[in-house]
Amino acid sequence: MVKSSTDKATGFEKCFEYINTVIFEDSDTASKAVAREVARLIREKQDNQQYCVLGLATGSSPKGLYAELVRLHREEGLSFANVISFNLDEYYPMEYDSINSYVRFMKELLFDHVDIQVQNCHIPDGTLSKQEISEYCSDYESKIEARGGIDLQILGIGGNGHIGFNESGSLQNSRTRLVALDYMTRVAASKDFLGLINTPRTAITLGVKKIMEAKQVILMAWGEKKSHVVKSTVEGEVSSKVPASYLQEHNQVTFVLDKEASSQLTRVQSPWLLENMVWTDKMIRKAVLGLALRLKKPILMLTDDDYIENGMSDLLAEEGTSYDINIKVFNKLQNTITVWPGGKPGSDDSK
Ligand code: F6R
Numbered sequence: 078m079v080k081s082s083t084d085k086a087t088g089f090e091k092c093f094e095y096i097n098t099v100i101f102e103d104s105d106t107a108s109k110a111v112a113r114e115v116a117r118l119i120r121e122k123q124d125n126q127q128y129c130v131l132g133l134a135t136g137s138s139p140k141g142l143y144a145e146l147v148r149l150h151r152e153e154g155l156s157f158a159n160v161i162s163f164n165l166d167e168y169y170p171m172e173y174d175s176i177n178s179y180v181r182f183m184k185e186l187l188f189d190h191v192d193i194q195v196q197n198c199h200i201p202d203g204t205l206s207k208q209e210i211s212e213y214c215s216d217y218e219s220k221i222e223a224r225g226g227i228d229l230q231i232l233g234i235g236g237n238g239h240i241g242f243n244e245s246g247s248l249q250n251s252r253t254r255l256v257a258l259d260y261m262t263r264v265a266a267s268k269d270f271l272g273l274i275n276t277p278r279t280a281i282t283l284g285v286k287k288i289m290e291a292k293q294v295i296l297m298a299w300g301e302k303k304s305h306v307v308k309s310t311v312e313g314e315v316s317s318k319v320p321a322s323y324l325q326e327h328n329q330v331t332f333v334l335d336k337e338a339s340s341q342l343t344r345v346q347s348p349w350l351l352e353n354m355v356w357t358d359k360m361i362r363k364a365v366l367g368l369a370l371r372l373k374k375p376i377l378m379l380t381d382d383d384y385i386e387n388g389m390s391d392l393l394a395e396e397g398t399s400y401d402i403n404i405k406v407f408n409k410l411q412n413t414i415t416v417w418p419g420g421k422p423g424s425d426d427s428k
Pocket residue numbers: 133134135136137138139165166232233234235236239240241242
């Protein structure tokens with residue numbers, strides 16, 4: 078089913094995206110917007126004398142968010158006294174004070190700088206014996222349930238579409254558990270562990286089920302290297318191959334992207350498929366080149382039907398015939414070649 082809705086932030090008509098997605102100029106601005114939403118929720122809960130249960134992520138994506146939350150605490154009096162946090166995951170095995178532990182990460186980036194109560198911070202324990210893990214994981218979930226579930230879950234996304242450490246193949250009803258890390262995940266982590274050989278093979282992760290039960294979810298993704306997985310998550314089918322795609326079935330989720338992470342989305346790649354375009358020369362060139370590449374045809378061989386069947390009939394109506402568009406774009410490209418065989422200098426090659 079194709080959903081058509083309007084992005085509230087941009088007024089953009091969407092019909093390819095199955096997840097509410099907002100694009101910001103850069104990750105800094107985006108992180109600040111997410112921090113404002115987290116702060117709004119914490120304050121709303123405070124006003125109602127309630128705890129605010131946050132699901133937190135580590136990695137590079139939430140660093141700007143945590144920095145802004147610390148600033149809001151220091152400069153604008155945002156209190157974390159009513160916050161209860163549950164982190165998504167931890168490498169296993171992992172000592173608390175190890176340089177790569179998520180306990181250390183959270184302390185250094187957030188917990189040590191705000192007034193959150195230590196007993197309210199929960200991070201999966203990487204020091205347990207293997208025999209203890211299963212019971213520990215079901216206790217972790219019980220603690221979340223005892224607090225009424227997660228109010229807001231913050232997520233990043235792995236290059237393979239993982240959320241938490243729910244790697245490709247994880248089921249939608251998967252529970253909190255010990256998992257084997259994907260090769261791709263280990264390669265991404267290996268720079269922090271000074272090589273693949275030192276990178277853990279396993280981790281404890283919150284299961285997809287608890288993530289999906291969160292009342293609200295915000296997933297952040299920055300940079301071009303996330304653009305392909307963002308596209309398949311937002312526009313592709315729901316599949317265990319890309320566990321983040323399960324979020325299409327969550328009714329309160331927002332993906333927050335910077336420009337680079339959004340660069341493969343249809344609305345960015347082929348905006349003419351989504352809205353009434355004002356066809357500038359630059360846009361015509363981009364669209365025609367894209368069409369030729371997709372259909373594997375030379376530009377001069379594109380037909381009226383090619384344009385009509387690929388959502389560009391308004392361009393055709395505006396410009397006349399495929400011949401007119403083709404030759405216009407062809408000449409533009411040809412004129413960028415300054416030496417032979419770009420055309421005889423001064424000759425009329427517009428037909
Ligand atoms: C970390 C976590 C992971 C990361 C993901 C993206 O707690 O759960 O799913 O969010 O691997 O990592 P970065 O943000 O480093 O690109």
